[in-house]
Amino acid sequence: MTNARTTAPFALARYRQGDDVVLGLVAGERIRPLEAADLGAADLNAFLAAPDWDRLAGLAQTEGPWSSLDDATLVAPVEPRQVLQAGANYRTHVVQLIMGGLTKGDPDGTPDEIRARAEKIMDVRAASGRPFIFLGLAQCVVGDDVALSLPSYSEVHDWELELAVVIGREAFRVDRADALDHVAGYTITNDVTTRDLVFPPDVGDIGADWFRSKNAPGFLPTGPFLVPATFVDPSDLAVRLELNGEVMQDATTAELLFDVAALVSTASQTLPLLPGDLLLTGSPAGNGQHWKRFLRDGDVMTGTIEGLGTQVVRCVAEESA
Incomplete structure (x- = not known):
């Protein structure tokens, strides 16, 4: 498939080279591998602990060992x-779930009362x-190079496309005013959920x-890119998921x-958030629970942020995975 582009001047990705997975720098239609010497750090998480985006911006302008992004098999970034x-x-998401019957019992009352x-x-x-x-x-x-295997113990596997925060510098008990200083970048995650296991009747x-x-396994497809926070305003991003078009x-x-x-600050009050950690921000409305249509063999989810x-x-x- 053609790897859908980010509009950022550059981003990070991870991709396959033979039997290995390597870190790569993406700029436009191109991707190139990043060695420790290129990063100025031992690995991706070490880089994210103190990201030098100017260093990568410079590499994006070089004549380095670039190849076509279309030819790369990307994995989780x-x-x-x-x-x-x-x-x-998301208010509407929760209202839809409750209206759709995803509660600890059947909704009681008229639709207006339930709403x-x-x-x-x-x-x-x-x-x-x-x-x-x-x-x-x-x-x-996992990356979207891995097919989502739908477990046979349920027929109500659902999608939840979400903006995911990638932590940079370690965050522990930070206040909201300083929280964004600990965000290295953003990516896309689909938080797949088996609805009939959320509130099991036996408990x-x-x-x-x-x-x-x-x-x-595979219930958090993530990527394709890690886009630096400097290129992203998380306050108003379009989130869109298509199922079979x-x-x-x-x-x-x-x-x-x-x-x-608020999310980074709150999460950091309990435990340190480490470089490279993911913090999912929640799903907007429009899940399968609302549409009464859940994931099936052969379905294709296309998620864009x-x-x-x-x-x-x-x-x-x-059975056919």
Whole structure:
């Protein structure tokens, strides 16, 4: 496939060279490998701890060992040690889920009454001033070079296209005013979710099972690029997901209940965020739970976030993976 472009002057990617995966610098239609000497750091995460983007901007102008981006097989552009995820961070998304029956029981009342309760829930969340954040597993992060294997234990696997923050300098108990200083860049992640495992009936009111519902192999397709934060304004980016060419999600990050600074600050109060870690900002409306259409063998998800490129994820039934 043709690798969908980022509009940034340059970005980072990881791609296959024979049996190896190497870090690369992307500029326009070209990609070139980056050695430790090029980075001025031992590896990607070491670079992100103190990123020298001017150094890479200079390399982007050289006659180095460039090749066509179209010929590169890109993998996930990051190697996070931790993945943190913001939940319930788009009002319309949560209202749609509740209206669609994704609760700890069947919705009770008329559609207008259910919607009113859902809106009140989001009003309370906003007034709390505290984002809701949970953990994912780094081993689920893959590139869109890997087909999404749909586990056979469910038929309600869903999509959630999200803006993902890539942490730069370690962040521990930072305030919101300083939080963006710890962001190295941004990428795209699709937070795939098995809906009937979110609130398993056998645990009553104990809570949501985020581990089983969100951490099957390959459930965090990420990339294709890591775009430096200096080229991205995360406050108003178009977010769009198409399923087999049909638009399912079409929103903007201006709808975020809590912005990137609030998410980074809140997550950092509990544990240090490390260079290269991913922090997902939440999914906008338009998931399969709303459309009553879930992922099937042969489906193709095309997810685009303004300025960050496009990822294409192909779905296969587990039996034919």
